[in-house]
Amino acid sequence: MARRRGRGGRGGRGGGGIRVEIQGLDALRARLDELAPQIRLAAFKALKESAEAVRAEAAQNVRVDTRNLQQSVKARFENNRLRAEIGWWDQDDKYATFLEHGTRRIPARPVLGPALEGERAKIAARIQAEVRKAMP
Template sequence: MARSRARVQVIGLDRLERRLAHLVPQLTEAAQEAVKESGAAMVSDVQRNVRRDTGNLQSSVKDTYEKDGLQTSVGWRDQDDLYVAFHERGTRRIPANPTLVPALEREARELVGKLRAEVRRLL
């Protein structure tokens, strides 16, 4: 039995590669915006759900950004806020009231959806 060979040529592959390279900055910018929105949403979520006494934990939760705005960190950073660990994890006398992880879990689903929608829009 003779073997036959087929040759396939993809026309426009170079144009597609250039177009995709052009989209990378737009996708990066969209991802940065989505991460910023998610960071702000997590801060709002934590502020709504954290225990209130003096209001310090509500007002001092912050979002910071690293890796060119593609990574966010939400939490308390002041030395005066170390007691938040007792509220998050609980003690013998204080029941646990976790706010950071639940906020992250809620927003993670939203962030994936935002990124997916933005990629579809740009493509």
């Protein structure tokens, strides 16, 4: 890094200041652009692991009647975004919402919320580990 004092000296009224040039910035940007897909894939892998852990815990702890809710809890992901959704999306699985939030007659028996809270503390470590593996 090179520094050069502008005109006007130190604190003069000449409108000067300090100019900073960072040498090697173009090479750094190019390297970061190369790493970005690797880091993104590593973070996505960690996200999938965490989403699967939440899905598995929800399936294990959901109230069992016909086993439909155990078998139909799924994780879905959005392409190009680090985002996962875990839950029940089939029309036949409306009952899961009643269990999660309760109704006037059914007390809440949440499984997704507690599963997510249990995983919340682990996801940062998962992402960090996967990114470290991806770094050359």
